[in-house]
Amino acid sequence: MSNLLKVWLRKNNLTEDPTDYMAVVSGMGSKNLNDIINEIMKDGTENDRSTIMGIVTRFQQKAIEMVLSGHSVNTGMIYMRPVIKGSFRGKIWNPEQHSIYVAINQGMQLRQEISETRVDFLAEEPDSMEINSITNKVTGATDGTLTKGRTAELKGTTIKIEGIDPACGISFKNTTTGDIIKLPADAIVINEPSRLLIELPVDIESGEYELILTSQFTKSNILLKSPRSTSFSVPVIIS
Numbered sequence: 001m002s003n004l005l006k007v008w009l010r011k012n013n014l015t016e017d018p019t020d021y022m023a024v025v026s027g028m029g030s031k032n033l034n035d036i037i038n039e040i041m042k043d044g045t046e047n048d049r050s051t052i053m054g055i056v057t058r059f060q061q062k063a064i065e066m067v068l069s070g071h072s073v074n075t076g077m078i079y080m081r082p083v084i085k086g087s088f089r090g091k092i093w094n095p096e097q098h099s100i101y102v103a104i105n106q107g108m109q110l111r112q113e114i115s116e117t118r119v120d121f122l123a124e125e126p127d128s129m130e131i132n133s134i135t136n137k138v139t140g141a142t143d144g145t146l147t148k149g150r151t152a153e154l155k156g157t158t159i160k161i162e163g164i165d166p167a168c169g170i171s172f173k174n175t176t177t178g179d180i181i182k183l184p185a186d187a188i189v190i191n192e193p194s195r196l197l198i199e200l201p202v203d204i205e206s207g208e209y210e211l212i213l214t215s216q217f218t219k220s221n222i223l224l225k226s227p228r229s230t231s232f233s234v235p236v237i238i239s
Contacts, residue, residue, distance in 0.1 A: 003117040008125035030210045032175050067102055076109040127218045131156040131232045144236040149202035160193045163216025165227045172209040175235055208235045
């Protein structure tokens, strides 16, 4: 079965050409390791769920250990290699200036699947809805690290929370457990089309989350019949 990507056409506001569009992948939500194993179980396998989880978890841990020991790791799907960022004027490591980064590129298996993937154009997107940045208002960090019980600022396009559908709001989905925590309405301190200020729960468990924004808002002030959702491009880390 070939892969299929559904995409919206979005007007390119960087040019004056009215026929110039960009293709934007229609968000299908996020999947975690548990979701992948669920799909493997549906396809049928001689192994039970705990066995598959154990093998995959060990595989991931060994790949991490290898790349962080200086190896270039090729899994077939991705190619990873360690990189040191920052300039040195001596043999002293300064965490404020230097960092370890793992560069990840497409592997041969992924390249092959990409070449066989079809694209289905839906229509012109009514209003783009996108989270462009998240800022920790305590530390000033913009790398997705947030502080529980404190405020964070979201900037983007058409991100105002509006609508009577119960799904509307901001949620945090734990990438490990899949548990979803929805912020209460009064935790959204500022609610504007291009800027939100939110207060994180004090009792939220530390960990990695997908930030999901759901709304019926449009630039025309005519609410959508059904809410739509968007997620920040990378997971956020709450501590």
